[in-house]
Structures are given as structure tokens and as C-alpha cells.
Amino acid sequence: MLLSEIEILIIYYLLLFIYGFTMCGIIGIATTLTALGANLGTVLYCCLKNLEYRGYDSVGFAVITPDGRLVVRKCRGKIDDVREKLGFDRYCGVVGIGHTRWATHGPPTDVNAHPHTDCNMGIAVVHNGIIENYLELREELIERGHRFISETDTEVIPHLVEEFKRRGLPTYDAFKKAVSILRGTFAIAMIDVDEPDKIFFARYTSPLVIGFGKGTMFVSSDIPAFLEYTNRVLVLRDLEVGYVTSSSVVVEGISQSEDLDPVPPPSRVVEFRPRIRVVEWSLEAAKKGGYPHFMLKEIHEQPYAIFSTISGLGPEIDGVVELIRRADHVFIIGAGTSYHASLTGSYLLHELAGVFSQAIIASEAQWYLSKVSDRDVVIAVSQSGETIDTLVAVRVAKRCGAKVVAVSNVIDSAIPRESDIQVYTRAGPEIGVAATKTFTTQLVVFTYLALRLGKVLGTLPEDNYRDLLSKLRKVPEVVEYVIARCEPIARKLSREVASKRSAYFLGRWLGVPISMEGALKLKEIAYIHAEAYPAGESKHGPIALVEPGFPVFFTVLGGYDEEIIGGNIEEMRARGAWTIAICPRGSRVRRLPEVVIELPRLSPYVATIPYIVPYQLIAYYTATQRGFDPDKPRNLAKTVTVM
């Protein structure tokens, strides 16, 4: 683990408090047959469809049928692909729960899909979050005769409730008792055939809201799930538990307890009515969490995505270190933004670990990789894990015997599946076509990999290693600051950038791939021609295009680049270019450009991550200034499966 347990917990809760938890969506509906119950399955489908942006690895639901049976239907896949197979529309009833999953632990299989049930198929549970003490609980429950069938942490919940019921508690008390001994994060909805008109719920850290409809109550991780049925909502607070029926809600606060003794935890009834709010958002706005576009939401999610990725990296990185240590050659391949992460990774491996590697654009890689051997390593970077150019190159490399490492944001997607080692970023689903949080989390992976490699190979003295690691841990905080500081600046700058036809993005050394990513963002969503190249190249040709007012952005991370880039800024100013620099606070170059965006000074190896953020914001605001939808740039798709 990269962070100490205590550090992880402190930052985790802090960030979860700020951003909420964006993975998996849950829904519960308590209704009557005359309200929505006659079409319960169809309504569950609609609600889950509205939650699809939270995850789409698997989908499932459970209903109690009018004759009192629990039916559970679930499988791997996207909701529209499995709608027929699961037969949503065939089911009616007065209570039902559903789940859409973004896998972070355990592959997205049919068995791991939610809901999960107890031994007798009387209780079904959907859950968002992570139960940290599930292994202990699972062992104890197995000793007491419970049978588990999935690899999930969630499955302990129905078995715990079953266990407490066996020991004499009624369902609600058993549920409260079970919740009180869970550790970690959770939003839970549960149904039980013994209480066929209720949905039991509980929340700790992962978000959970109740919707008050006409003759129907909803429980969900997010408002968009039920917004077409009601806009009256109650946001639950930590350690609130309760149940809904079609016409009533009970909310109680409980405390946590330690043991498996069947004594329900002390609880107090919560007067929730003053907390009910009417939400005026449209469905689309609600899915975007109040942001006008997914891209802006995802830019703002970066501190949490980076934090989750840092804390989620584990032994697989040491596996990659081992492979690289023994390799003759290392290749890093990716397309578009993932190529820029690959190139950054290549610089970092060289700088921190003295390892030479070659970054190759995925669509060009197959010819190169057709000559690799079993002594070579290929790192394939793809947020979607499905990009065909990258996949084809991976297949070529595998055929030649090379070891392949996948860096992806999507568990069990094609590239990780075909690779020898999988390293996952934990950015959550990225809906905006332009990659933002998946890029910064890819940079986290490479920074950490280079640090570990440097430590193991002895190129990085222990003190430097520790110092850089602690700087990497501070990145979520720095990115948070950079977003807040740069948003107004980007908004203002975008008014000028919006009128330009072309721009250069220049950097040196590690600043080159960050400039390339800045240029890609501007061209793909604001449709302004943008070109990036190493700043030293200007005089070899590109400076011929520069005329008064031509925008030139400089990326200065604060290392070797800072020492030598001053002259490049001067030569552009001398031709009347409009120069803008992103540089560390107090930088020696800060007086040279016309516009300077000073950011916290970090080590340049770590600065790559926050220093891309101003470019993301400038591109975003320039696109909106020009009247374009940044979430759906023309001619582009989120996953490119054609060569």
C-alpha cells in the first residue's frame, strides 16, 4: 500500500465528504399495485437506466412478487444489452431494488452482480461502497453455517441479517444490528419476504437519498434515478437507517457496535421532515450533479479520483517493477490522451529510475512490436481498455512472447483481460468524451511506478523516494486548489482564446507531453487548431507562423525546463505572440509572458498532474464560449473500436 492506513482513512473520509462516492448506483422502490407496482420491473429499469452513468459493468434487480416470492435477476453487461435477458418488464410487485455496478474489487461477473441474497433466498441486498471488515465477518458467518457464492464484500450483509433473525430478532432490528457492525462505506437497500411491503436502508459515507412520490417511495444513491417520478427528496446522513413503505418513512440514527451479539444498537428517531427539499434540476442537470457538463464535473472529480487511485495501488505495481527489472526493452503504448500519459511515463521512468523506454502511438505500434521478444515488456495504456489500435498492438506483442501490462480504468475490459498484469486507475466512469480524470490518474500510476522502480533499482535514494512519495500524496489537495484558483482565470482567458484560429503549446522535457495534452484538449472540444512541440523546435520551422497576437502557451513544471525555457518565451514575444505561461509560484520566468498562471511549486515529477488542470479548464471554457458541447465533440467517440 502506498499510504498508511490512518492517512488513507483521513483523506478518504475527507474527500468522500466533499465529493460523494461516484461508483455504483442503487435504487429501491416501495409502491402499491395501483401506483407503480403493476409495472414495477419497467420502473426499476427506467431508474437504473438513469443511474447508468455511475457504472455499467453489471446490472441486477430483485422484487417480491404479489404471491410473496423473492425473484432475483442479474448479470454482467450494460442495461440495454441485458434488458431482454433479465426480463425487467415481466415483473410486478410492491417492493423492488436494483443495482448498476462499476467494478472496483472483484471482476464484473454474473455471480458478483448485485443483488446478493442470504442462504434461504428470502433477503436481497444492493450496496454501494466497500465493507472493510467483510473478510472477518464472512469467516465467522461461514463457521456458523452460512453459504457464500460470490467474491463480493456485499454478500456478508444479507447473511448477517439472516443470522440475527435466526437468533430471534425481527427483520428491522436484525438489519440495524447488521449495519452497526459493518466498517467501511455503504449505502444499502434491502428487501425481505417476511416484511414484503418495506425497503430497509442505511447509509455511511456513500450517498443515499429518499424520494417522496405519489403512493411511492424511492431510495437511491442519486436523485436522477427517480427524478421523473418526484422531485421531493431527503438526503440521508451518516449512520441513518430506516425503512420506507409506499406511504411512510422511518429514519433513525444508530451508533456502531463491535460484536455479533444479537442486541440491536441504541437508536433515536430522526425528525427528517424539515430536511425534505424540492429539487428544481432537470434530469440531465441532476446526472451532472449540478454542473453544466460532465466534463466540468469530471474535472472537479479529479482530487477524489487521484486520491482513490493512489490509495488503490498495491502489489501489482511491484509485479510490474519486477518485469521491467528483468526486461531488455520497455515499450509504452497508447492513443490520444493515453499516449500523452505514456510519453510522460517514459520520461518519468528515465528520470527517476534510469530506465530507457519507448513511448509509441498505439496505431503505429504493431509494426514496432512485431519484433519484440519474451525478454521485452509492453505497457498498454487505455482508459476504456477497448481501443482497437492498442488492443491489436497488445496482441502482436503477446504473439511475440512479450509480457504485457495494462493500465486501464475499466476492470476486465479487453486490454486488461489479454494482459499479464493489470493496473487499474480508480477514476470512476468518465462520460465526457474528452479524457480528464482518467489522464491525471494514469499519470499517478506512472509516477508511482517510476518511484518504486527507482527505489528498487537504487537510482532514487531513500530520502528522495520518501520526499517524492509524500508530494504525490499531496496531489489531490493541490489539484483541488488549482481547480479553485484557475477556474476564474480560465473563464476570463477563454474569452480571448475563443477568437483565435490557432495556438501553440510549448514545453521542454516533461513539459512536452503535458503541452501535447493541453493542445489536444483545445482542439478536440473548442475546435481551435492547436499544435504542441518541444519549445526548442520553434526556430526550426514553426515560428514562421507566428504573427502578432498568435497565442503561445508555455508549460513550465519547475525543473530543467524552467532553466532553459526563458529564451523560448522571449523569442515568441519578440514576434508579437500572445504568450501565456503556467509555471511554479515565484518562477524565474514569471515576468516574461504576458499572462502568467502561477501554481504551487512541487517537484516537476509530480507537477505533471496538477499542471494539466488549467489547460483542461481553458479548453472547457473556450468550447462553451464558442457555443460547443464539450461532452460530445463532433466526429469523436468515447471508445474507438475501429482502426
Ligand code: F6R
Ligand atoms: C482525448 C481522448 C482520446 C483517448 C483515445 C484513447 O481526450 O479521450 O484521445 O485518449 O481515444 O482512448 P483510451 O484511453 O480509451 O484507449
